[in-house]
Structures are given as C-alpha cells and as structure tokens.
Amino acid sequence: MKQRKWKSGLLALSIVGAMSLAACGNAGDSSSGGGKDGDKTVVDVFQFKVEFKDQFEKVAEQYEKENKDVDINITTVGGGEDYGAALRSKFASGNEPAIYNIGGPQDVEDWNDKLADLSDTKAAGAALEGTLAGATKDSKVLGLPYNQEGYGFIYNKAIFEKAGIDPASIKDYASLEKAAKDLDAKKDELGIEAVFALPGKETWVTGLHLSNTFLAPEFDNDVMKAYDAKDVTFKYGDAFKQILDLQNKYSVAPTVSLDYSKQMEELFSNSKVAIVQQGNWVYSTIAGIDEELANNNIGLMPIPVEGYADAKLPVGVPMYWGVNSNKDEKVVEASKEFIDWLYTSDAGKTAVIEDFKFVPAYEGYDSSKISDPLSKAVYDYSEKGETIGWVFMGYPTDWGQNKLGVEIQKYLSGKTTWDKLEKSVEKSWNADRNK
Numbered sequence: 001m002k003q004r005k006w007k008s009g010l011l012a013l014s015i016v017g018a019m020s021l022a023a024c025g026n027a028g029d030s031s032s033g034g035g036k037d038g039d040k041t042v043v044d045v046f047q048f049k050v051e052f053k054d055q056f057e058k059v060a061e062q063y064e065k066e067n068k069d070v071d072i073n074i075t076t077v078g079g080g081e082d083y084g085a086a087l088r089s090k091f092a093s094g095n096e097p098a099i100y101n102i103g104g105p106q107d108v109e110d111w112n113d114k115l116a117d118l119s120d121t122k123a124a125g126a127a128l129e130g131t132l133a134g135a136t137k138d139s140k141v142l143g144l145p146y147n148q149e150g151y152g153f154i155y156n157k158a159i160f161e162k163a164g165i166d167p168a169s170i171k172d173y174a175s176l177e178k179a180a181k182d183l184d185a186k187k188d189e190l191g192i193e194a195v196f197a198l199p200g201k202e203t204w205v206t207g208l209h210l211s212n213t214f215l216a217p218e219f220d221n222d223v224m225k226a227y228d229a230k231d232v233t234f235k236y237g238d239a240f241k242q243i244l245d246l247q248n249k250y251s252v253a254p255t256v257s258l259d260y261s262k263q264m265e266e267l268f269s270n271s272k273v274a275i276v277q278q279g280n281w282v283y284s285t286i287a288g289i290d291e292e293l294a295n296n297n298i299g300l301m302p303i304p305v306e307g308y309a310d311a312k313l314p315v316g317v318p319m320y321w322g323v324n325s326n327k328d329e330k331v332v333e334a335s336k337e338f339i340d341w342l343y344t345s346d347a348g349k350t351a352v353i354e355d356f357k358f359v360p361a362y363e364g365y366d367s368s369k370i371s372d373p374l375s376k377a378v379y380d381y382s383e384k385g386e387t388i389g390w391v392f393m394g395y396p397t398d399w400g401q402n403k404l405g406v407e408i409q410k411y412l413s414g415k416t417t418w419d420k421l422e423k424s425v426e427k428s429w430n431a432d433r434n435k
Helices: 050-066 083-092 105-110 122-126 157-163 173-185 203-215 223-228 237-249 260-270 280-289 291-296 329-344 346-355 373-384 399-412 418-433
Strands: 041-047 070-076 099-102 149-156 194-196 273-279 298-301 313-316 320-323
Touching: 041 083, 041 329, 050 070, 050 280, 050 329, 050 346, 070 329, 083 099, 099 329, 105 223, 122 329, 149 157, 149 280, 149 373, 157 173, 157 273, 173 194, 173 237, 173 273, 203 237, 203 273, 203 313, 203 399, 237 399, 237 418, 260 273, 260 280, 273 280, 280 291, 280 298, 280 373, 291 373, 298 373, 313 373, 320 329, 329 346, 399 418
Parallel strands: 041 070, 041 099, 194 273
Antiparallel strands: 099 320, 149 273, 149 298, 149 313
16 A cells, blocks of 8 residues: 555545534543553553454554553444444543544544644654545644545355356446346346345445445545535435435345344345445455355445446545543553554554455555455555545534434335435535534
8 A cells, every 4th residue: 555645535434423522521541550460551442343353452462462561451332333422422431541533524623622642653654645634633633544445335256247247347327227137137046135235224334435425526525625515415416316226126125124234244245145335344244254255256346426427436544543632641652652553563564454454544564465355456446546535524423324324214214205305414414514
C-alpha cells in the first residue's frame, strides 16, 4: 500500500454509525496501580471490530510481554450490536476507556472534548496521504486510521462458473439484474437457497454502506461536502431503490430479520447464496468456515449506480483510534505508544497484514504480503483509481442507521413507500443540519 494516495471523501467499519456525545461523569481512570501486579499502567481498549477480536487480543499479549509495565485490556462490541450506543453508555458509566473508536468528522465533533492530540505519534507520521483528513480538526490529529477497507458485492466464483456467468461482464444494473435472474432460475441446479442474502436487520449495511454508494456521487465523493451539506436530495434515489429492490426480491426471506451472522456464517460461507453485500473484513469469517471458498472462490465487484459513470468500489477508512484525553498523562502516553507499536514496529506490521488481514493505511508495508483475495481486490481497485469515497462518515449523527436504516426496514416490510422514505429522511437530515 506504499505511496497510495487517497481521493477526497475516504473516511469511513465499518461497519458503524456516527456517534453522538453523551453527557459523561468523571472518568474511571485505570492507570498505574490498576494492573495485575498492582504497579502497571492499564490501557483499556473499547473497540468495535469483531472480525479480528481474537487476533487483536493475541497481539496485545505479545506487546505486554515486550512491555512488562503495561496491561492492555480489550473489550469488543460489534457484530450486530450498536457500538455507538455502547460507547456512550461506557462513558456515561464513569468507566471510560483509554482507547476507543471514532468515525469521521461528525464523530470528531461529537467527541472533541475527549480526544487527545495524536499529531506527535509515529503512526500519524506514517499515515498515507489523505487518511488523516476525517479525524483532523484545527490542524490536530485526533484519530489514527484503523486500515483501509472496501465493500461491494462479494460473489461465489464456483457458483457463477457453474451457472455460466462471467462476473467481469457485470458492469451496470442491467447486467446485474440479468445475472440475478439467471442464478435464480438455476437455484436447484446450483444448490443455493437464493441469489442474495440481504441483511435488512443490519442498518449499517443498508443505511450506511448501501446508501453511501448512491449518495457519494451526490456529494462529489467528498465526505466534507456531505458533512457541510444542509440538505440531501437523493439525486440517485431511483438507482438506490433499484439495487435494494433487486436484492430484496432475490434474497433469502424475510430480509428484515436477516442479520450479519445468518448472512455470512450460515448462508454465504456455506455456499447457500451466490452474492452478498459486504466488504473485505468478512474474509476471516468465511475462512473460518470454508477455507477453500475463502482463498480460491470469492471475488468482489462494485455495486452499479444507474446513471453514474462506471461502477466503482467504495474504499475508505472504517474507523479511527481515539485516545481519551480525560485519562492521566501516563495512560495517554502508554496508549499512544501501543498504537505506534501496532502500526510501525516490525512485529506490529506483520500482525496487521498477516494476522488481521488488513489493507494498511500506513507507509512501510510490503503490499505483496496482502494475502486474502478480498483485500487484494480492494488494493487493486485503489491502485487503478476505480473507487468512490465513504461519505457516510459525514452524515448527521445517527442519521444513517437510526433514520435512513430504520426507514429502509419499514420499506422492506411494506410499511412505507420509497417516496415517503426519501421525504422522511430528507426532512430529518435538514432538521439536524439547520438547528
């Protein structure tokens, strides 16, 4: 990933919504004296990425062996749970973490008073051009990027081949619709339950990631334009509806109750569906169930936007590491040192690529070691410049999941029309931005 330059509008889990600042009490500061041996500096990490939980914990143990005076305690909340709500509750409880996750500029604004300046870290100095933009305010770096991620339609190559469909031929909505119809007509022969598995229960999949594909062009792929926009107009709303309807029509039903676990663990990883909307972060999940499928039979293609240029892959920074400025100086410094080690030391860099399966957002990595096919696809699209930004980090707080995502659930359930959906969420965006 060395020398890769980011376009405007990068920024972006994951997979989670923007968070609003909670009224918080005093921090429950676990610093020196709180460790296992009574004299260690304790760094509590509260993070959202369930896909690398086990690997992250092992790396933290490795760091502790090299740094006997530090304890790294990791709590992971995600995979269907609302990380933003959990984080607010964590802070409100008085037991504030030392390291936590924030999204783009809206989260930086919401959590501004609880974010330490990370401008002097080694990681900030090594970050790829543009990757710090979404977590920088008043020239201060308030968050360090997790990694780079991209998402789109992940497909089963073996199923496509058996159906006689060339994924390279899918360039627009018409060709995607034709492929879906062909796959559906051959379900029994292919041994699949449905073409898609649309996780309508997961508002981050629909209200954040899917919507981003159709709102990014409206904001010129620039997260700051989305952040500053007083209104959203759904310029590509018809194209949005087309893709949502197509997935819903040819999906395992009922989509509104289908969650990430069923989508990835039960259906796609067991070759029960041909296509899912997800990103390169799901590689480990697939590999844990079917290593052959994960390594040799999955591909990634962009979600086409009818009426907008060529299909491009949304690529961005899913989350940033923030350090709690409420903690005492010893804990803040230990937190910075841990993040620096994770992304700039030889041991940390090896873990980032080989164990976490990350596409790094920092210089000094050997891109040839990116091992899984989904991350390679993200890297390839990025290198070719065939990407769009993750502007959903510029959405109003909670709008993507709790407004748009919830309205999409109503739409999938037949409880509202698309026209009413657009009017409702346009109104809520406007109300938030014009307070």
